[in-house]
Amino acid sequence: MQPIDIIIIGSGIGGLVCANLLAKEGYTVCVLEKNRQTGGCLQIFSRDKRIFDSSVHYIGGLGKGQNLYQIFHWLGIMDQLKLEKMEESAFDKILIGNDPVEYPLAQGYERFKENLLLHFPDESAAIRNYSEALQSVCGKFPLYNLRSGGQYSEKQEVLEIDAKEFIDSLTANPKLRSVLAGNNILYAGEGGKTPFYIHALVTNSYIESSWKCINGGSQIARLLAKNIRALGGMVLTGKKVTHIQEEGGRIASVRTADGGDYKAQIFISAIHPDQALQMLPTSQLRPAFRRRMHQLENSVSCFSINISLKKNSFPYLRHNCYWHREGRTWDMQQYTKPEWPLGYALFTSPGIGTDQYAETLSILTYMRTEELSPWASTFHTDPPSAGRGESYEQFKAGRAEILLKLVQERFPQLENAIQSCYIATPLSYRDYLGTSDGSLYGIAKDSKDPVKTLISPKTKLPNFYFTGQNLNLHGILGASITALATCNEILGNESLTDKIANA
Numbered sequence: 001m002q003p004i005d006i007i008i009i010g011s012g013i014g015g016l017v018c019a020n021l022l023a024k025e026g027y028t029v030c031v032l033e034k035n036r037q038t039g040g041c042l043q044i045f046s047r048d049k050r051i052f053d054s055s056v057h058y059i060g061g062l063g064k065g066q067n068l069y070q071i072f073h074w075l076g077i078m079d080q081l082k083l084e085k086m087e088e089s090a091f092d093k094i095l096i097g098n099d100p101v102e103y104p105l106a107q108g109y110e111r112f113k114e115n116l117l118l119h120f121p122d123e124s125a126a127i128r129n130y131s132e133a134l135q136s137v138c139g140k141f142p143l144y145n146l147r148s149g150g151q152y153s154e155k156q157e158v159l160e161i162d163a164k165e166f167i168d169s170l171t172a173n174p175k176l177r178s179v180l181a182g183n184n185i186l187y188a189g190e191g192g193k194t195p196f197y198i199h200a201l202v203t204n205s206y207i208e209s210s211w212k213c214i215n216g217g218s219q220i221a222r223l224l225a226k227n228i229r230a231l232g233g234m235v236l237t238g239k240k241v242t243h244i245q246e247e248g249g250r251i252a253s254v255r256t257a258d259g260g261d262y263k264a265q266i267f268i269s270a271i272h273p274d275q276a277l278q279m280l281p282t283s284q285l286r287p288a289f290r291r292r293m294h295q296l297e298n299s300v301s302c303f304s305i306n307i308s309l310k311k312n313s314f315p316y317l318r319h320n321c322y323w324h325r326e327g328r329t330w331d332m333q334q335y336t337k338p339e340w341p342l343g344y345a346l347f348t349s350p351g352i353g354t355d356q357y358a359e360t361l362s363i364l365t366y367m368r369t370e371e372l373s374p375w376a377s378t379f380h381t382d383p384p385s386a387g388r389g390e391s392y393e394q395f396k397a398g399r400a401e402i403l404l405k406l407v408q409e410r411f412p413q414l415e416n417a418i419q420s421c422y423i424a425t426p427l428s429y430r431d432y433l434g435t436s437d438g439s440l441y442g443i444a445k446d447s448k449d450p451v452k453t454l455i456s457p458k459t460k461l462p463n464f465y466f467t468g469q470n471l472n473l474h475g476i477l478g479a480s481i482t483a484l485a486t487c488n489e490i491l492g493n494e495s496l497t498d499k500i501a502n503a
């Protein structure tokens with residue numbers, strides 16, 4: 001075996017993009033993934049001969065020349081991706097309480113403003129100011145714009161702006177406020193906590209362009225892994241890292257659950273930083289740093305129903321739908337048991353040979369992990385274990401019934417369209433993604449203490465780095481940009497940013 005330059009723990013989009021970028025720079029890389037399937041949140045599963053995305057349903061920034069397009073283009077996978085552009089006039093439709101109107105969020109800023117104005121003719125100033133604020137805030141994040149030479153001070157002034165407060169300040173119209181934040185499940189938005197910059201970076205990417213992966217997002221992971229191997233690297237599955245070993249102030253090796261020992265010059269953790277630190281017993285890292293990583297709050301988890309639909313029974317929607325109860329836009333996570341759920345997101349995928357009808361439909365809503373505490377000690381991934389028991393199955397079925405009933409109020413045709421349902425709970429996400437709590441997007445950013453929730457890719461150990469959704473921004477775009485940040489640190493310059501921008 002060739003000596004390995006760089007070991008990457010975790011094959012989510014963050015780990016794979018890092019590995020591919022560095023392999024392209026000439027390093028011999030090795031990705032260690034605990035699961036049988038690569039991709040982390042990009043994993044798919046198949047039931048009834050249909051493909052379901054486990055997590056990722058749409059991706060922003062993939063239009064020609066846009067930020068994620070440039071990264072994937074540089075890595076040589078852009079042309080091979082099977083993508084479908086979502087509806088130009090509405091990538092998302094926002095549904096609120098009993099209001100029958102479906103409020104569209106359109107692609108392209110001009111169309112975005114025009115389409116909202118049709119519903120809010122008196123709110124042109126608010127809609128214009130909102131659009132300008134999104135673009136202006138995004139402009140302050142150099143890497144998001146693939147711009148080298150940027151300074152932290154550029155974004156510093158916007159980190160403390162609270163998303164809810166800012167949106168509320170633009171208009172007194174409660175409906176418009178709710179529409180502008182109506183898809184905040186995308187970033188687990190919480191009033192008084194979620195920074196406006198997170199809202200802006202995510203929302204802007206979808207306004208710029210929104211895409212669905214045909215036959216699932218795992219194609220991205222597959223193509224990246226293929227590239228890594230073609231460049232002499234390795235992507236090894238079924239390799240759960242259990243120990244990160246330090247010697248003389250540097251990481252020397254990692255150990256896997258099957259007894260393997262992997263040595264390299266540089267190590268990148270593409271998993272939750274707290275979990276990486278739990279595996280790394282060293283006095284080189286200050287207890288205060290460990291405590292901080294351990295105490296940072298993660299975003300909420302979720303409950304999802306993945307439905308295999310009867311043939312030609314439910315329309316294929318080229319947009320996603322986000323419903324929430326009136327007045328609860330920003331506190332859907334704070335549900336009480338009787339009022340659960342306070343909102344949901346609904347995604348469809350097309351059938352083979354038809355784009356008129358959907359083949360699968362997924363519904364996603366928040367669920368706090370504490371609700372699953374009776375089964376917290378169970379573990380279940382692929383290959384299947386004994387399962388979590390009958391009471392867990394009953395819990396899932398009961399909650400699915402409540403959620404389906406709510407969704408059917410808005411989509412009555414769903415009642416007769418269901419062939420079979422597959423349910424995921426916070427424990428499913430916890431076990432498949434290897435997180436401690438099934439959190440949707442990892443460390444939750446906080447406008448009240450933004451610096452505390454931004455994690456540097458560099459650590460005090462000179463050859464140990466972090467990457468992935470927990471550092472700066474989640475999502476396929478966010479974790480890819482963070483991968484670039486980590487690579488820039490390792491390479492010691494920003495030439496890679498320029499190469500990608502100019503690719």
Ligand SMILES: Cc1cc2nc3c(=O)[nH]c(=O)nc-3n(C[C@H](O)[C@H](O)[C@H](O)COP(=O)(O)OP(=O)(O)OC[C@H]3O[C@@H](n4cnc5c(N)ncnc54)[C@H](O)[C@@H]3O)c2cc1C
Pocket residue numbers: 009010011012013014015032033034035038039040041042054055056057058059060239240241242270271302364429432433434435439440441467468469470474475476477479
């Ligand atoms: C339900 C859901 C829906 C989402 N929807 C979207 C969407 O529509 N669009 C979008 O852009 N983003 C979406 N996201 C967010 C996005 O998917 C994530 O932010 C992003 O994929 C995270 O990438 P990552 O590489 O940081 O982490 P992950 O994808 O979590 O990857 C981490 C990897 O590390 C592995 N691992 C963990 N521990 C170990 C260990 N000890 N040893 C070896 N391997 C280990 C895991 O198995 C996993 O493969 C969604 C997320 C969820 C959960």
